Amino acid sequence: MKALVVRGSRNLFTLRTDEGETECRIKGKILKAVEGYYNPLAPGDIVEVEEGQIIGLEKRRNGFARFNQKGQSPQLLAANVDIVLCVTTPVSPPFRPRFLDRILLQADYAGIPAALVINKYDLADEDPDTEERLEDFIRIGIPVFRVSARTGMGLEEFRDFIKGKFSVLVGQSGVGKSSLVKTLIPDLEIRTGALNEKYNRGNHTTTQPVLLDVPGLAGARIIDTPGIRRFAPERIPPEDVILYMKEFAPLAGKCSYGLSCSHETEPGCKIMEAVHAGVIHEDRYESFLRIKDEMAGVEAYPDYD
Structure with a gap:
């Protein structure tokens, strides 16, 4: 059976x-x-x-995982999904674009499309740096939904997007994943938590990934996952990181030094040229270098700020 x-x-x-x-x-x-x-x-x-x-x-058709530091092996969060929904906030907890870069890289590595869900957008202070990064994600082809589980802002468009899909929600503690799930499944008994005021980050309210049916959305299903404070992608060769960042991948192997280019100092580096030309955002380039170092074991505890 x-x-x-x-x-x-x-x-x-x-x-x-x-x-x-x-x-x-x-x-x-x-x-x-x-x-x-x-x-x-x-x-x-x-x-x-x-x-x-x-x-x-x-x-499995696919699997979305994170690298478990304790077990030194990938920890599977969801299987056979249609899309990864990375949930974040503009404030409370603070916007963490490098955290998003890691989620997006892992989704691409797993062969799963991804979208960003910016919850608590009713609290946004229209920070220009945050808006610039969100617009850049849209520019490179990542869908972005600005929503509020509290006020209902943007939820109709978000519901239409996940209709008929099997999704997995991933994000840091305190971004409101459980609150979003509650708006999708009002009758669900689910605990939501407040931010830790001392550290301005969330407390875990979901303790393990769980699959839920979303009523009224053409058979949509969603996997809610526990909040993650640090997301480490699966271990991949450092030189392959370029293949799993959307605007970087088309330039792989085109540098003067080919695939052996470190993309940091070499003349004729197409990645650095793209950064200087504005084709690759400087913050995304910084994420790329940090993830590459992380995969090489140079940076064991990445800074997501």
Whole structure:
């Protein structure tokens, strides 16, 4: 029997079948095709169940993960999704564009389209730096939705965008992911939290990824994930980072030093030329260098400011 993973931790998973929801464990705690991951399954996975135990995993269409520093391996947050929705705010907590750059890179690495959802936009102070970065994301082809879960601002357009899609919400603590989910699913029993005033960042209200059905949106589903204070992409070769940033990828291999170019000092570097010409935003270039150093092990604890 096939079943859909709704949530799970350690070796106990809530599955949805034609007969309803049930809890199952992996038979023998070993499952093929999950080697190398910190966790064996994630919401969105399709598994085979026999006599109340999970015995197999259907091949994934895709998987969105983060690098788990503790386990030194990728931790899967969602599987088989149509789009990654990166939720952030203009203020409270502060706008973190380099955090967004990492989410977008990971989505591209996983082969999943992504969009930015700017919640609490009713509180925006029209900071020119924030607006410039948002317009630059739009320029390079990233959809941006300016919304407010509190006032309803922009939510109609956002609902139309996710209609019929299987989405995963990702973002820092305190940006209001749970509040957004509550606007989409009003009858859902869900806890929302206030910001930690001392540090101006959120407290975790979602403790594990969970798959939810969104009523009235043509079968839309959404995976809500716990707030992430630091997002580390999966480990990829430093020289390949260029391939997973939209406006950088077309320039890969075109520098005078080809694929061996560090894009930092070499003459004839097409990336640096694009930055000087305004084709690549200076902040995106800085993100690129930091992520590349992170992948090389030079920068173990990235600064997202």
